[in-house]
Amino acid sequence: MRIIIGGVPLRKDELWQAALSSIHRLERIDKGDVLSSRPLPLMPKQYYASVAQIEQRNLFGAAMKAQAYAALSATTPLEPFELQRRDVRPSDVLIEILYCGVCHSDIHQARGEWGNSVYPMVPGHEIVGRVAKVGGSAKKFSVGDLVGVGCMVDSCRACPSCKGGEEQYCGGHLSLTYNSTEQDQKTPTHGGYSSHIVVDESFVLRVDPKLDLRAVAPLLCAGITTYSPLKHWKIGEGHKVGVLGLGGLGHMAVKFAVAFGAEVTVISTSRSKEADARRLGAHHFLLSTEQDQVAKASCRFDFVLDTVSGSHDLNAVLGMIKLNGNLVLVGVPTEAPPIHPFSIIMPRRSVSGSAIGGIRETQEMLDFCASRDIVSDVEMIRMSQINEAYERVLKGDVRYRFVIDVAAR
Numbered sequence: 001m002r003i004i005i006g007g008v009p010l011r012k013d014e015l016w017q018a019a020l021s022s023i024h025r026l027e028r029i030d031k032g033d034v035l036s037s038r039p040l041p042l043m044p045k046q047y048y049a050s051v052a053q054i055e056q057r058n059l060f061g062a063a064m065k066a067q068a069y070a071a072l073s074a075t076t077p078l079e080p081f082e083l084q085r086r087d088v089r090p091s092d093v094l095i096e097i098l099y100c101g102v103c104h105s106d107i108h109q110a111r112g113e114w115g116n117s118v119y120p121m122v123p124g125h126e127i128v129g130r131v132a133k134v135g136g137s138a139k140k141f142s143v144g145d146l147v148g149v150g151c152m153v154d155s156c157r158a159c160p161s162c163k164g165g166e167e168q169y170c171g172g173h174l175s176l177t178y179n180s181t182e183q184d185q186k187t188p189t190h191g192g193y194s195s196h197i198v199v200d201e202s203f204v205l206r207v208d209p210k211l212d213l214r215a216v217a218p219l220l221c222a223g224i225t226t227y228s229p230l231k232h233w234k235i236g237e238g239h240k241v242g243v244l245g246l247g248g249l250g251h252m253a254v255k256f257a258v259a260f261g262a263e264v265t266v267i268s269t270s271r272s273k274e275a276d277a278r279r280l281g282a283h284h285f286l287l288s289t290e291q292d293q294v295a296k297a298s299c300r301f302d303f304v305l306d307t308v309s310g311s312h313d314l315n316a317v318l319g320m321i322k323l324n325g326n327l328v329l330v331g332v333p334t335e336a337p338p339i340h341p342f343s344i345i346m347p348r349r350s351v352s353g354s355a356i357g358g359i360r361e362t363q364e365m366l367d368f369c370a371s372r373d374i375v376s377d378v379e380m381i382r383m384s385q386i387n388e389a390y391e392r393v394l395k396g397d398v399r400y401r402f403v404i405d406v407a408a409r
């Protein structure tokens with residue numbers, strides 16, 4: 001049996017996409033079948049995709065096996081792991097993952113630092129990929145579309161937060177992308193350090209193909225986590241903003257706060273990051289390890305976004321915030337930091353927190369990035385380099401996000 005796809009000549013790079021869009025409608029393909037973009041035998045051999053290649057890419061069969069990297073315990077390095085993705089349900093899309101960012105939350109959870117880890121765990125919630133199959137009732141996407149998945153893959157959809165488009169604050173059951181469960185509250189979810197993922201299309205984002213896709217991946221967590229609070233507190237022209245910690249989140253916070261028109265200061269423990277801070281658009285740089293610099297910044301900022309992953313003194317940070325100003329925490333250090341009441345009483349200051357962003361706002365952020373050519377600064381790695389990458393993140397040795405090239409094993 002031979003299968004002819006289309007009937008028009010295609011460029012070589014279009015063949016795979018054409019094959020994908022046709023294959024998912026076929027019930028069965030036998031060994032030796034040939035896929036062609038135009039009637040055989042006119043098709044030159046190099047334009048054929050063999051069934052063997054297709055099987056290798058796991059596009060068939062009820063049992064979808066994905067090749068992944070997993071943490072099997074809090075104290076062992078991540079290792080190769082095969083996992084079974086669920087069958088594509090009517091409202092699902094199957095995504096072939098191209099790139100996945102490495103968030104510090106991956107490290108916190110893989111190493112059990114938040115006390116809620118379940119193993120085996122396949123981390124990764126900064127996912128960019130290509131739709132490989134769509135369910136019968138899925139409408140948003142077609143095979144071949146470029147898409148993103150962030151920190152959530154489902155939610156109760158019935159509570160006030162879900163109805164208001166802020167699924168991240170779901171009062172029912174929030175299905176995070178990994179280290180969580182599906183809506184049945186039993187089936188574990190697994191993340192983007194993986195060749196494929198199956199996600200309900202409501203939690204899948206459109207990605208603009210004109211951007212560098214590798215550098216888009218971190219927008220799905222680091223991007224939205226910093227965009228959302230800046231929007232919520234209506235940061236813009238006339239605001240003095242401090243970004244505490246210049247890491248994966250911090251460097252995106254600088255880009256967004258600058259794009260919104262604020263006067264931005266990077267507050268960092270790393271003298272070596274000053275030039276980068278200015279290149280990213282920051283107007284000022286403050287070395288938080290120098291007491292005189294911190295003292296001089298007393299009551300300076302309207303808004304400080306704290307993206308720090310490790311323990312630090314929040315009272316000292318609060319001292320830099322002016323009357324009615326806000327300290328917003330997005331970083332989640334392992335230890336709970338003490339706050340002295342006087343640090344917020346005099347002069348009246350607020351401390352808040354913020355979690356990622358809703359699906360609607362995440363799409364808004366991705367569209368904003370596409371319109372302003374904003375992406376992350378990334379360093380590419382292979383999946384097999386993940387443990388080394390974790391160590392480097394912990395040393396602050398990344399400018400400013402590692403991204404896994406999932407196909408490059």
Ligand code: NAP
Nearest residue numbers: 104105245246247248249268269270309310331332355356
């Ligand atoms: P990251 O790339 O490692 O950056 C963290 C930065 O914090 C470092 O680059 C460093 O910046 C600073 N830092 C680290 N340890 C410090 C310490 N002990 N004292 C002072 N500064 C320190 O991490 P990330 O991926 O941006 O994530 C940051 C935090 O946000 C993590 O805790 C993560 O779990 C959390 N997070 C929260 C959300 C949310 O929804 N709220 C979403 C994603 C991530 P300098 O060298 O400039 O000082």
Ligand code: ZN
Nearest residue numbers: 103105221222
């Ligand atoms: Zn994250």
Ligand code: ZN
Nearest residue numbers: 156159162170
């Ligand atoms: Zn809900």
